[in-house]
Amino acid sequence: MASMAAISRGLLKRRGIVRSPAAVAGLGARSMASWFGHVEPAAKDPILGVTEAFLADPSPDKVNVGVGAYRDDNGKPVVLECVREAERRIAGHLNMEYLPMGGSINMIAESLKLAYGEDSEFIKDKKIAAVQALSGTGACRLFADFQKRFLPDSQIYIPIPTWSNHHNIWRDACVPQRTFRYYHPETRGLDFASLMDDIKNAPNGSFFLLHACAHNPTGVDPSEEQWREISHQFKVKNHFPFFDMAYQGFASGDPEKDAKAIRIFLEDGHLIGCAQSYAKNMGLYGQRVGCLSILCEDELQAVAVKSQLQQIARPMYSNPPVHGALIVSTILGDPELKSLWLREVKGMADRIIGMRKALRDNLEKLGSPLSWEHVTNQIGMFCYSGMTPEQVDRLTNEFHIYMTRNGRISMAGVTTGNVGYLANAIHEVTKSA
């Protein structure tokens, strides 16, 4: 990181301090160096950079198990039927006026029902402050900025490991980060004892980022019993639970089941925050649709909090995009379309569960000396394989298989067509481990 002084020195050196009057009087500014000449090339995003590299690879055998975007069994991206139908209904019928700063009222209402329950008393009593956000990223960022503005001395506890962009989000919001232990490399499961220790040892009233289901990148979720214990300990410590729910419906195939952790916390009386995304479960990736909600003590407070969330959105993008929100509210607001969506999301989840089984079976059949139980124990889009960065590099260089270097496999990229090839390659690089 360059200090301000160093930057200034660098600039002066490059430009030369004295500019001749002739140069100044000229029409152009050609005598000047670039103001941005000192800008360093940024490191590629570890996740999105994988797809870039994949696209650049000419090999016919290449496999992309990097980004968490769903693929069908032919390896093709999917637009859900319910989405196509919703788009047909939307096109040509409505105008494109600005949404309110807080976004689509209908989309928000439907989102709250999904997260908090159809008959949630909190919805009835209007205790939830909620705004439309730019998918999960945008929801987390709004919350982080809001947390910074209203609780400037708070920090955020983030699990190890987590989605890499979580760190970027809270860093850019200038909220100091701490971590809590989560993943147990030896078992490739949950390090529950350490997790509970870290919860207990954090100062009272700490903010925690929790993955509601289908933890990214590990696929390791607490059991229901474990969630209850976590919730209890949160009560004792008065911690603030912030849920990032990016995979509701996608994990087990059942949105209600996938919201279980949140419902447990709500039953226990926590005032939660929640980021929701429709990127995966409705396949709306590029539309950037999500919702940020904060459960408040009463309606008055919810109104105040919502108004302040809007104040953060306004200088960022004024108001959120309308198209994706319309798709969501059209689908969830129509019983037939919603029913279709539920079937389609289950279909996606089932295919992934099937691929987990296939990958594990293949590896076991190959006689791998390692245990691959975790492939079927873990849940959601990702499998934390346990492979090292060096092994991942070998997969890429020798087998043209692309994944993030933390060994995270996007199961959505696995098909009946490539699972054998994938298992073989993994076996090759791990058999002497």
Added chain:
Amino acid sequence: MAHDKAGKTMEGDNMRAELASPIFRLNTLARHLGVSCSLSPPSPMESQFPNQAIYPSPTAGFSGGSVFANVVQAPEDPILGVTVAYNKDPSRMKVNLGVGAYRTEEGKPLVLNVVRRAEQMLVNNPSRVKEYLPITGLADFNKLSAKLIFGADSPAIQENRVVTVQCLSGTGSLRVGGEFLAKHYHERTIYIPQPTWGNHTKVFMLAGLSVKTYRYYDPTTRGLNFKGLLEDLSMAPSGAIVLLHACAHNPTGVDPTVGQWEQMRLLIRSKGLLPFFDSAYQGFASGSLDADAQSVRMFAADGGECLTAQSYAKNMGLYGERVGALSIVCKYADVAVRVESQLKLVIRPMYSNPPIHGASIVATILKDKEMYYEWTVELKAMANRIINMRQQLFDALRARGTPGDWTHIIKQIGMFTFTGLNKEQVAFMTQEYHVYLTSDGRISMAGLNSKTVPHLADAIHAAVTRIK
């Protein structure tokens, strides 16, 4: 890693923990942002801070207390609040001249025909998917947007010196540009015209810049205070960022002439100031896309660097789709490459990648000759209707013998007219005539039609004669 917002370094974390008092923090922030931020009331900056939580309670106690219990309600956004108030008004004869969203002669929002066509094409294309766009957005859209604003034959584009990233309309482009500058540029002060769009100050402040102003509008002439503008920019420190409205200045509608733009360009380049253009009305002001881009092109053509925020909200009627682009013209192609990589680091933690729908519509239109032509025709029609409304309002006031010089109505350009009415007169018009406009006297001409012009003229006449 770069400095955090408001110029504090990461080492400041520990210090901040000690100096935890909220009052201290507010004062520190206010001091950093400088005392010379003078905006006409209601000042967004001034009104922002009193509404922050004053006494945070980190351990609210688990009796169900919320950690956000002390959050107070934010004031209505002054611009969007006008529409909220208008909607609440039960009166049959009411006119909304608040938000700058185009309305037809029938007072209805308009979706351009060519936009509907583009949308249908997208819907009917079964191979279309909705995958994530790259962080920088849709590549076609970016290239076409750069050509639109800088000109297809722009040397800067041909020399690969322009980096363009898709952002969320004008607001998003300004914010991403501002954050990039706060992280990577050596000067943290941006000069904005007085007055300017109400959201500019907050956008740049939250991006991490300090905001100062330069004189722009002259209330006595209802025109440009060119002398004041030149003086103020001359006093700016070398390297300071200058926000320029490319055309159709919001809220005044007062634009420099071509000759004045050239003088400004010479001054800005000689002082080493960095221009940041906000282009929200290209094609909407005069009806000509090229004419409305002239100011930007002058700067892009002189070999120097600049930033440009583009919006398709008004000129393509894509308001709610949030389509825009940020371009940075760099001196060298290799600099542009590095700048693009750093822009990604600003965008990723904000929203990862931009929304696909609106950009797809724009790209579809811009790349098709026939659709592009149809767009220019529809755009010209919108601009002409507004010019027509200006003339009608001017004529109506003259017919009533309304005291004062109202020629500024036809001299100003774009969607807005700065009437010159004061707060009291505005309040009077709202109360007695149910005419809704922002308290700075700005009216959105797009909200007028032949039926409502007489009513507005009556209201202005009454306000001017009864309230001083």
